Amino acid sequence: MHSVPYGGRNEKRRYPTGMLPPPPRNNGWIDATEASAPALDPRLLEKLRDVVGVEHVIGDPDVMASYAVDWSGRFRGAASVVLRPGNGLEVAAVVDVCREAGVALVPQGGNTGLVGGGVPLHGEAVLSLRRLSRITDVDQVGGQFTAEAGVSVADVQTAAHAAGWDYGIDLGSRDSATVGGTIATNAGGLQVLRYGATRAQLLGVEAVFGTGATVSHLGGLTKDNTGYDLGGLLCGSEGTLGVVTAARLRLVPQTPERVVAVLGFASTSAAVETAFLLRQSLPDLHSLELFLEEGLALVCATSGLTPPFADGHRAYLLAEVASQRDPMPEVVEVLESVPWIDAVAVATEPARRAQLWRYRELHTEAVNTLGAPHKLDVTLPATALASFIDAVPGVVREVAPGATTWLFGHAADGNVHVNITGVEPDDLTVDERVLVFAAELGGSISAEHGIGRAKIHWLSLTRSPAEIHAMAAIKAALDPDGVLNPGVLLPLGPRPRGDQVAAG
Ligand SMILES: Cc1cc2nc3c(=O)[nH]c(=O)nc-3n(C[C@H](O)[C@H](O)[C@H](O)COP(=O)(O)OP(=O)(O)OC[C@H]3O[C@@H](n4cnc5c(N)ncnc54)[C@H](O)[C@@H]3O)c2cc1C
Missing domain, CATH: 3.30.43.10 (Uridine Diphospho-n-acetylenolpyruvylglucosamine Reductase, domain 2)
Incomplete structure (x- = not known):
């Protein structure tokens, strides 16, 4: 077992600004187009x-x-x-x-x-x-089933529906993202404010650790305080501790009566203030998303959609309210009580609701049409959210004058997706500037996508040396040979021996 080289006990959190080594410039992990893999024995x-x-x-x-x-x-x-x-x-x-x-x-x-x-x-x-694509042991009464790691989120949703329930996770990548991947990244998505992220949907997991040991805890007990929560630990571990092979998933009640509203505002702060007000006054609030005028214009230009309103607005919220009874009266009453909402488009019928959702969901694809963006995914405390959104394009321009910043996200979670185009893929100065800015405001450098290889250099912005040391100790215990995803989440530990790699 290797020693744990990342910091010591009881170390104080480091302050971010000015204390980081220079950001790496393509240290071999971005666009390694020329890379070739070794031939195996x-x-x-x-x-x-x-x-x-x-x-x-x-x-x-x-x-x-x-x-x-x-x-x-x-x-x-x-x-x-x-x-x-x-x-x-x-x-x-x-x-x-x-x-x-x-x-x-x-x-x-x-x-x-x-x-x-x-x-x-x-x-x-x-x-x-x-290929691990089966859903088994459906408990219609208890509202749970077992899904293998390769089942897509969309298929989990469909199976949950067929069983008379729903699944608490939904995200734009639902047709491809899998149960195993969403556990490994603790995926959030569009319903976190109501049901929590993936960790909150887990009643148990089956996984193979890097040691080769299999753990299987798929009994589905709602309460089970018998020691460490290994499923919770695998959640967000990004494939560095174990390979998830199956999970026992908690299902949620169906809420078929739905209202979707797109709201227009004159300022980001008006939108953010409304987001928190809606959260407080609409108990059946299901999703609450934010986007800005430039993102909406790009979505409409790339998809051919007509904008939701004749006039443009600085910021937009998309709110979905879902219940077992018609939520419309409640929605109307609350929206009418907020005088600074400048425009409202409401839909109840499924096709029209889906159309409103496209204004938000097409953002990722629309930005990608401009070339591979630098994608940062940060969370801010509620009090800093509006000022971060307003300031971050200027912060980016300070270090990358030719860059364009695209902002959208999950408003109720304080989660902003910062996409930057017009910057060389291997120039990470801009990434560092944004992440440091988020950390300075008390935020996290990863709200939901994880650290992966993209942000490993900046983990210490929001995790103390003692925390990183603890993570490395867990990695050393569960994957002592460093066989699972070396160089992801934590800096490279010992390399696999490679003695089975054929010479030449
Ligand atoms: C259009 C779009 C929208 C998105 N929206 C959201 C969003 O709203 N919220 C959000 O959180 N994310 C979002 N994402 C990011 C992504 O979909 C999630 O991170 C998702 O959880 C990844 O699942 P996957 O199966 O594709 O995993 P992969 O991309 O295949 O892998 C992701 C990580 O998990 C590890 N991994 C995969 N499977 C396993 C396994 N069985 N066991 C152990 N480790 C494993 C991999 O090694 C890797 O580190 C979005 C992505 C796109 C493209």
């Missing part, structure tokens, strides 16, 4: 074929290419091999074989992660979980 490949079957050990470079680039196109590497196990036992056997051989694994689900944590940037083997 044929005997090792044979062992892996015995475990998962010949057709699920993929070595064809054309097929492997799609596993080696992330959704945004910003992180691009090369895999030594792609492994596609079909069940938890095969996952355990793959981890064992690779650990023995000193071959690092990158677990991958839907590959929609945005921080470079799920792609092989150092020639690792990709462990794709997508």
Whole structure:
């Protein structure tokens, strides 16, 4: 087991400004287009074929290419091999074989992660979980079921509906993002204000640690205070501690009666103030999203959508209220009590509701049409949210005069997605400036996407040396050989031995 090199006990939190080493400039992990992966020893490949079957050990470079680039196109590497196990036992056997051989694994689900944590940037083997796609042990009375790691969020939602329930997680990447990936990133999304993030949906997990040990805790007890919450620990661990193979998911009651409203405001502060007021006065508030005039204009230009209002407004909120009874009277009463709302568009009918949602949901795709953006995902305390949003474009321009900043996010959670275009992919000065600014205002450098490889350099902005030391100690205990996602979330520990890598 390796020693833990990250800080000591009882160290004080470091103040961020001016105390960081210079940001890395493409230290090999962004757009490693030239990267090639080592060829693996044929005997090792044979062992892996015995475990998962010949057709699920993929070595064809054309097929492997799609596993080696992330959704945004910003992180691009090369895999030594792609492994596609079909069940938890095969996952355990793959981890064992690779650990023995000193071959690092990158677990991958839907590959929609945005921080470079799920792609092989150092020639690792990709462990794709997508074949683990069954939903079993549906408890219609208790409102829970077991979903394997590769089931998409959309399929979990559909199965929950069929069982008479709903699922508490929804996000724009729902058709591709998987149960395993959303657990590994503790994904948030559009309903966090009502149901919490993914960790709050977990009643138990099954996973294979880096040690090769399998833990399976899928009994589904709502209350179970018997020691460490290993499922909760795996949540947000970004594939660095264990490979999630299945989860017991808590379902939520259906709320079929829905109202969606898009509201226009003259200022960001008016929108933010209203967001917190709606949260307080609408108990059935389901989602509350924020976007700005320039983002809306880009969405309309790239998608052909007509803007929601004839006049433009500085800031917009999208609110969804969902209940088992018609929430419209309550919504009207509350909106009428807020005199500074300048424009309102309301929909109850599903197709029109979906249309209003497109103004918010198409932001990520619209920004991507301008080239791979620098994507930062920060949370601010409620009191600092409006001033952060207003100030951050200027903060960006100070270090990158030609850059454009696009801001949108989950208003009720204080979560802003900061997308910056017009900056070279490997110039991280702008990332650092924004993250330091968020930390200075008491925020976090990752609200929901995680640290991955993209933000590893700045973890100390919002986590103390003692916290990072504790995380590294957990990593050392559960993945002592550093076989799972080395270099993600925490700086590289010991490298896998690589003695099964063929020479030449
Ligand atoms: C259009 C769009 C909208 C998005 N909206 C949101 C949003 O609202 N909220 C939000 O939180 N995120 C959002 N995301 C980010 C992304 O969808 C989430 O991070 C999601 O949880 C990733 O799931 P995935 O299956 O695609 O994981 P991947 O991208 O495949 O992997 C993500 C990380 O999890 C690890 N991992 C994957 N599967 C496993 C497993 N079975 N066991 C252990 N580790 C594993 C990987 O190694 C990697 O570190 C969005 C992304 C896009 C493209």
